[in-house]
Amino acid sequence: MSRLAIIGTGIAGLGCAHFLHRQFDLTLFEAEPRLGGHAHTIDVPEPGAAHPVALDTGFMVFNRVTYPHLSRLFDLLEIPTQPAPMSFSVRHAGTGLEFCGSSLNHLFAQRRNLLRPRFYRMLAAINRFNAEAVRALADTASLDGLTVADYARAGNYGADFLHLYLAPMSSAVWSAPPEQMASFPAVTLLRFFHNHGFLGLHTQHPWRTVAGGSRVYVQRISAPWRDRIRLGDPVTQVARHALGVTLRTARGEHHLFDHVIFACHADQALRLLAAPTTDEARLLRAFRYQPNVATVHTDTRVMPRHRLA
DSSP, X not given: OOEEEEEOOSHHXXXXXXXXXXXXXXXXXXXXXXXXXXXXXXXXXXXXXXSOEEEESSOOOBOTTTOHHHHHHHHHXXXXXXXXXXXXXXXOTTTOOEEETTSHHHHTSSGGGGGOHHHHHHHHHHHHHHHHHHHHTTSGGGGTTOBHHHHHHHTTOOHHIIIIIIHHHHHHHHTOOGGGGGGSBHHHHHHHHHHTTOSSSSOOOOOEEETTOTHHHHHHHHGGGGGGEEEXXXXXXXXXXXXXXXXXXXXXXXXXXXXXXXXXXXXXXXXXXXXXXXXXXXXXXXXXXXXXXXXXXXXXXXXXXXXXX
C-alpha cells in the first residue's frame, strides 16, 4: 500500500483523508494542537443556562446551493444541522448610524432615519446596485480592471452607499478591514454576492449550521483514522527524490512517503517545498494572505445601542 502524507487538517485535509484512508497508508500532519483548521468550536457560558453555548469562531454556516460538496459530505456522515438565520448589521462610529437588514423594523432601528432623506438615498442606491450588478455580470468585460471603488464611482452610488453599506458588508464576508475593500476586484465581489444571493431582498439561500458546533463533524469524520494524526507536529520541509518524498518536521524527524497532499495555504506550501519548480513558485506566489484577529466578546459597549440593529 502506498504511503500518503497530508499536511494540514482543515476541511481540505480532513476531506482528502476521509476519501483516501482505505486506499493508502495514511499519515496526517497538523502544526496546531487540535484538528479542524478554521473549524473551531468554543464553549461560552450562558447566564442561567444549564449548558454553555457551542460557538464557532471560524467556519460557521453553509448552504446547499453554494456548498454542494460539503452538503453531500455532511449527508454522508449524517452530521446534524439546523437552520441558521443570517442578518447584516452596521454600527458606524463616525456617523452614529445603526441599522440591520433583516426587516423594515430592524432597518429603521433608529427611528430618526424614517425622516432622513440621506438614509433613503442610500437605500435607493443599494436597490439600484443590486439590479445593475446582475446585469453587469452578464458581460463581465466591462468590469475588467475595475476595483470596488471604481465600480461604485462609475455607478454614481454615492459615498454613503460605499462607506456605510458596501465596504462593511464586503469586509464582513471576507474578514478584511473595510478600507481595504475599496481596492478589491469588482468582478470578484459581484460574482460572490450574486452566487450567495446577496443581490436582492428575497434571493438569499437558506443558511444552516452544524448542530453542536463544527467540532461535531471534525470528530466524526476523523474517527476512523484518528490514530494516524500527528497533532502539534509541524512539517518544516518537503523534499522530492528518486525514492519518493521526505518530510522533515520541527521535531527533527524525517518521514518517507510516496505521495504528499498539501492541504494548507499556498504560501505555506511554497515555504515547505525544498526545490519548487518555476511553475510551482509562480502559481503559489500569486496568493496573498493577511492575518485576521477575531475577538469573541459579550461587551455591550461595542454593540449597537439599539437592540433592533
